[in-house]
Amino acid sequence: MTAVLAGLKRSAFTRAEQLMARASLHGDRPFFDPADFPWTRRLEDQYRLIQAELEPLLFEPRRLPNFQDISPDQLVGTRDDRWKTFFFYCYGHRVRTNCARCPGTDRLLRTIPGMKTAFFSILLPGKEIGLHRGPYNGVLRYHLGLKIPPGAACGITVGGQTAHWEEGRSLVFDDTYLHRAWNRSSQIRAILFVDFRRPLSLPASLLNRLYIAYMSASPFIKTALARQRDWDRTLEQTYQQYC
Secondary structure, eight states: OHHHHHHHHHHHHHHHHHHHHHHBTTOSSSEEOGGGSTHHHHHHHTHHHHHHHHGGGGGSGGGSOBHHHHOGGGGGTOOSSOEEEEEEEETTEEOHHHHHHSHHHHHHHTTSTTEEEEEEEEEOTTOEEEEEOOSOTTEEEEEEEEEOOSTTSEEEEETTEEEOOOBTOEEEEOTTSOEEEEEOSSSOEEEEEEEEEOOBOTTHHHHHHHHHHHHHTSHHHHHHHHHHHHHHHHHHHHHHHHO
16 A cells, blocks of 8 residues: 555656646756846846855865755765755745855845745865756756856756856756766865746646645755754854854
């Protein structure tokens, strides 16, 4: 019976993702034109403000939590200590202490329509993130380049298409396409990482809101929030020491 129920859930989830892809107002493809999302220009125009709030955290990046320290399911794609995070929002839940440390970034994040998750994503030198897919295509992913080593040593491949980050420039993509990322340089790569609700036609947009609300109340998200709270004391010590 358990296997049957699990199969029914998988089938329902597959149908939901198919509906989201058909109802997408900007099509269904790996990468999107950032110009389709007018708010991306606002973040690009203010990227130096965000960059300035990030900079103090990079004095001692190894003190920051690994992605899998906050989100255990990331163990599928990363197990070492070279993918660091600094969370502002997790599926709509606000990390107040981190938002207070970066008020300009928080202000800009709150202008993004349908913003659900946001954090600084920091790849230390030599980090490779293996091929994986995101959990749900009802959200799209946004990257804003903040600290990018020169050349083509850093990049991301989504659905077989490769792109490279640039400081102050945006990337928008569907992370449910198989994707991987790398920093093969000797320097830190840092971006602003955002998941936002995918623009959809009715009635799919309403169903999407309900599903995202369900996910935000799930044990998976509650675990991530609890882990973030556990890290707050360490982050406070880091901030006081270097900021």
